[in-house]
Amino acid sequence: MVTDRAPLEYVLHAAGPAASPTLRLAWALLALTIVVAIIVTGLLIGALVRRRSRVAHRQLAVDAGGMRWVWIGTGLSTIGLFGALIYMLMTLESVAMPASKPRLVVDVTAYDWWWKIDYPAPSGLAIATQPDKPDASQRPALPGATGTAPHTVTTANELHIPVGEPVQIILHSADVIHAFWVPQLAGKTQAIPGVTNEQWIQADHPGIYRGQCTQFCGEQHAHMAFEVIAQPRAAFDAWLHAQSMPAGASDRATNPAAASNPAPASADADGSSWQAGQKLFGERCAACHTIRGTDAAGVQGPDLTHLNSRETIAAGTLINNEANQLEWITHAQQIKPDALMPSIALDTDDAQALMAYLRRLR
Ligand code: HEC
Ligand SMILES: [Cu+2]
Structure with missing residues (x-):
């Protein structure tokens, strides 16, 4: 199953102790900034609405006590920001280390x-x-x-x-x-x-x-x-x-010797033999991909030993099924332009043999 939840769900739910303190912090800071925005807006509206008396209008030099508001504002902001700082440091501390040593x-x-x-x-x-x-x-x-x-x-x-x-x-x-x-x-x-x-x-x-x-x-x-x-x-x-098992070991002996000495050529239901696919893989894919238990030991691309056990391929780009695997192999550059795997042209026979082999990578 590929996660189909709303992408911003993390704003509402944290699922572990390394994330919930930061989630609470985020909401607290949001609440604080909303309160500040409301106060500032209120004061601004108040200032716009309030009128000077007619007399005061001509006496610009009279001090009406406006400075008091500056001091109050500075004081409140300092308290608010200082509180936020302390809470942030406490949050950092609480997520720095797990409660027990990871096994x-x-x-x-x-x-x-x-x-x-x-x-x-x-x-x-x-x-x-x-x-x-x-x-x-x-x-x-x-x-x-x-x-x-x-x-x-x-x-x-x-x-x-x-x-x-x-x-x-x-x-x-x-x-x-x-x-x-x-x-x-x-x-x-x-x-x-x-x-x-x-x-x-x-x-x-x-x-x-x-x-x-x-x-x-x-x-x-x-x-x-x-x-x-x-x-x-x-x-x-x-x-x-x-x-941890070598490739294809789930339906054969689990010792590595059996994997490198495969049984005599056998054909899949569609008549293609996976051995031909394995040979093709050795020629065209093994330089970049490892399949443990075989000679394929490339390290430029993902390990494919248990390819079919995964939910997606190409880093979450496609659901992992046979059709998408073949589509990816033949059109990697269209699906993920500039990805470090070339699109690989395969004729029908080669594609069938290769897929018969990949099918075994459970
Ligand atoms: C030049 C190196 C290179 C060659 C040759 C190559 N690949 Fe890849 N392959 C990659 C890289 C790199 C990725 C990861 C691409 C990405 O997700 O951005 C990849 C991804 C894949 C994936 C998806 C794996 C996953 O779990 O996401 C499959 C399947 C795959 N390759 C099969 C093949 C097959 C079959 C061949 C031969 C026909 C082949 N590749 C040839 C480099 C290569
Ligand atoms: Cu990135």
Whole structure:
């Protein structure tokens, strides 16, 4: 389900402890400015309506006590602004740190124009992937994990979190400055090249919360959305476990050897073989896309290992279904002009074979 709620819903509802204090602050400041506007308007109208006495008209030098109002106004403004300052500092303090230390830490990297999301692999699982993948050495080994494989699970544009607990987000940028914002869950934080920023989010109720890049980063900035999917712990763990599997493992043995030694050629219902699609993928897509458990190890585009588990593609631009996938592959430059994926021309046979292969990426 793609979120179809009103885009400004965050003005009315906050869904977690990192967002509700700022929501209250926003309403308090709005109330304060409305009161100020009413007072000023009232005084202005009063001044317009009030008339000087006829005598006073010719005696401009007489002091009618007007200065008193300036002092009152300055005093009230100072009290109001000072109060607002204190409230703002208290709000900042209250959202600076979660109540408990986050158990889950997720790496989010902003790219022109999509989000890469890396989870630590569930412990006890060796992840089938290429040992020479660039981020292989960056993470400390988790207890129980074996081998030299990177201990991360990678996905794109879809951040799953367990409900009711704080989650730490470590923010990077691969190119220009972006900003990570899930209005209902927390304030925004910039993703800056060469800098690591942190924030935390927490959702108190299961649901889908829309996120969006909020720092202008180029032509497709508006098409750089993502979804935060908050689910109960057990469902989250099951999701993470499934994501940690190599491609197509759900219907085969879960060991990586089986994935790299596929069964003899088989044809789909429409007669096209997914093996031909896999070969085509190796030739035309693998330079940019990774499919864990296969030789495809490109890092310029989203990890496609579990492509069909996602709700949307191209950073919230299209609903994820087969028709849209093919449309995207063949017309990426029309759908998202300047996106860093070319439109790829495919004849009917190639398209069928490729789709037969992509269908397996559950
Ligand atoms: C030059 C690098 C490059 C090549 C080649 C390439 N892609 Fe992409 N692909 C990308 C980038 C970058 C994105 C993200 C674009 C965006 O959302 O702005 C992407 C996005 C996608 C997505 C959407 C994924 C998601 O979750 O949002 C799919 C599906 C996809 N590519 C499939 C393919 C297939 C199939 C091929 C080969 C026929 C291919 N790509 C070739 C770079 C590439
Ligand atoms: Cu942006």
